[in-house]
Amino acid sequence: MTRRILLSAFVLLCAFGQTPRRHVVILSIDGFAAYALHDPEVAIPNIRKLAQEGVAAEAMQPVNPNVTWPNHTTLVTGVTPRSHTVIYNGEAVRTGDGKPVRVEPHVPKARLVSGTTLYDTAHQAGLTTAEVDWVAVEKAATITWSFPEWPQVSGAIEREMIEAELVTRPQIEAFTKLPITLRDEIWTRAAEHILTRHKPNLLLVHLLTTDSVQHRYGARSLGAQTALALADARVGRLVEALKSAGIYDRTAFFVVSDHGFKTVKRNILPNALLKEIGLSDKAHVVPEGGTAMVYVTQPQGKVETLAALQAAFQKVEGISRILTPADFDEFGYPDPAKDSRMADLVLAASDGYGFQGTATGPVVADVPAGATPGSHGYLHTDPDMEAVFVAFGAGIRPRAPLGKIRSLDVAPTAARLLGIALPEAQGRVLTEILR
Numbered sequence: 001m002t003r004r005i006l007l008s009a010f011v012l013l014c015a016f017g018q019t020p021r022r023h024v025v026i027l028s029i030d031g032f033a034a035y036a037l038h039d040p041e042v043a044i045p046n047i048r049k050l051a052q053e054g055v056a057a058e059a060m061q062p063v064n065p066n067v068t069w070p071n072h073t074t075l076v077t078g079v080t081p082r083s084h085t086v087i088y089n090g091e092a093v094r095t096g097d098g099k100p101v102r103v104e105p106h107v108p109k110a111r112l113v114s115g116t117t118l119y120d121t122a123h124q125a126g127l128t129t130a131e132v133d134w135v136a137v138e139k140a141a142t143i144t145w146s147f148p149e150w151p152q153v154s155g156a157i158e159r160e161m162i163e164a165e166l167v168t169r170p171q172i173e174a175f176t177k178l179p180i181t182l183r184d185e186i187w188t189r190a191a192e193h194i195l196t197r198h199k200p201n202l203l204l205v206h207l208l209t210t211d212s213v214q215h216r217y218g219a220r221s222l223g224a225q226t227a228l229a230l231a232d233a234r235v236g237r238l239v240e241a242l243k244s245a246g247i248y249d250r251t252a253f254f255v256v257s258d259h260g261f262k263t264v265k266r267n268i269l270p271n272a273l274l275k276e277i278g279l280s281d282k283a284h285v286v287p288e289g290g291t292a293m294v295y296v297t298q299p300q301g302k303v304e305t306l307a308a309l310q311a312a313f314q315k316v317e318g319i320s321r322i323l324t325p326a327d328f329d330e331f332g333y334p335d336p337a338k339d340s341r342m343a344d345l346v347l348a349a350s351d352g353y354g355f356q357g358t359a360t361g362p363v364v365a366d367v368p369a370g371a372t373p374g375s376h377g378y379l380h381t382d383p384d385m386e387a388v389f390v391a392f393g394a395g396i397r398p399r400a401p402l403g404k405i406r407s408l409d410v411a412p413t414a415a416r417l418l419g420i421a422l423p424e425a426q427g428r429v430l431t432e433i434l435r
Contacts, residue, residue, distance in 0.1 A: 054392030078425025289377025
C-alpha cells in the first residue's frame with residue numbers, strides 16, 4: 001500500500017511538472033593530489049569505491065594562482081581568476097605608496113568575486129544552497145544555509161548544532177584556535193546536519209586537514225597519507241548522511257581538490273633581496289608558495305623599478321621564470337591594467353624551491369634541519385599540482401572513461417545536473433560522464 005501511495009505521488013508530481021529535484025554535493029579535500037589517488041598504498045577505500053562505481057578523472061588541472069581560494073572560486077564559477085578576480089586567500093589591499101601589500105581574508109563575497117557562481121544561479125532558479133567551510137563566500141546572499149570557516153554562536157546552523165549537541169558553545173567561540181583536525185570534524189558534523197535536516201539542492205563542503213598536514217610534513221609523507229585516510233572516513237560519513245536524509249538516489253556526489261603538493265627543500269626570500277638592493281620602499285612581494293606576486297608600490301619611476309626588479313630576480317637561484325603582464329592571459333592571471341589587486345610580475349619557483357615573505361635572512365637558504373615543509377602555488381602546468389575529480393551517483397554514468405580534465409569543467413557539469421546553466425563558464429560540461 002505504501003509503495004502504491006508513493007508511486008501515485010510521483011505520478012502526480014510528474015503530471016504537474018514537479019519531478020523531484022536532483023541534489024549535488026561537491027566535497028573538496030584541500031591539497032589532495034592526483035598522484036595520491038593513483039597510489040595503491042594510500043588508504044582511501046571510500047573514495048576508491050566511489051571512483052569504481054562512478055567515474056574518476058586521470059587528473060584535473062587547476063588554475064593559477066594555484067592556491068586555495070582562487071581554485072575553489074573556479075570550481076564554482078567555471079572561469080579563471082582572470083575573470084573571477086580572486087588571486088589570494090583573501091583580497092590584496094594596497095596600504096599606500098611605498099608600503100607593503102597585505103591580504104585581507106574577511107571580505108564580502110560580493111566585493112571579492114566577479115561574475116556569477118553556481119550557487120548564485122541555483123538560488124536564482126529557486127533551489128536551496130548550502131556551504132560548509134567553503135571560501136570566498138562571506139556574507140553571500142545566495143547561500144541558504146551556512147556553517148562558515150569562521151563560525152559564530154549567532155549563526156543559524158551553529159545554533160541548531162549547539163541545540164542538537166553536535167558542537168558546544170565554547171568550541172564555536174574558540175573555533176579559530178582549535179586544532180585543524182577538530183575543526184574538520186566539526187565541519188563534517190555540520191555537513192551531516194545540513195544534509196539530514198535541510199536537504200539542500202547544492203552543498204559545498206571543504207575539508208582542510210590534508211592541506212595543513214602537508215604544509216608541515218611535506219608531500220607524499222606518512223602524515224599526508226594519514227590525513228587522506230582521515231578525510232576518506234569523512235567521505236564515507238557524508239555518503240551515509242545522504243542515505244539518512246533520503247536523498248541518496250537523487251544526489252550526484254563530487255570529490256574534488258584544489259591543487260596538489262610538493263615538498264620544499266630551499267626557501268627563496270624575495271623581500272630580503274629587495275631590502276638588499278635598496279628597493280624595499282618601492283616594491284613588495286607576496287608569496288604564494290611556488291609562485292610569488294611582485295608589486296611596484298611606488299608609482300613614480302615604475303618603469304625603471306620594474307626593469308631593476310627583473311634584472312635582480314633573473315640572478316636568483318631557484319627562480320625558473322618571471323611572468324610579465326604579457327604572459328598573464330596565457331596563465332589565467334588578471335590584467336593589472338584593469339584590476340589593481342593584481343601584481344606587476346609573477347615569479348615561478350623551480351622544483352624543490354618555495355617562496356617565503358619575510359624580509360630578513362639570506363635570499364636563498366635550505367629549510368631548517370629536520371623540517372620537511374610542503375607547498376603548492378606552483379604553475380598549474382606542474383604535474384604534481386594536478387588535482388582530483390571523482391563523481392558518483394544520480395545522473396553519473398558508471399565507469400565512463402575520463403582522461404584529464406580542468407577545474408573549469410566542474411561548475412558547468414554540476415549546473416547541468418541541477419538543471420541550470422552557467423553561460424559565462426569557460427569550462428565544458430563533461431557530457432561523457434552524464435546519463
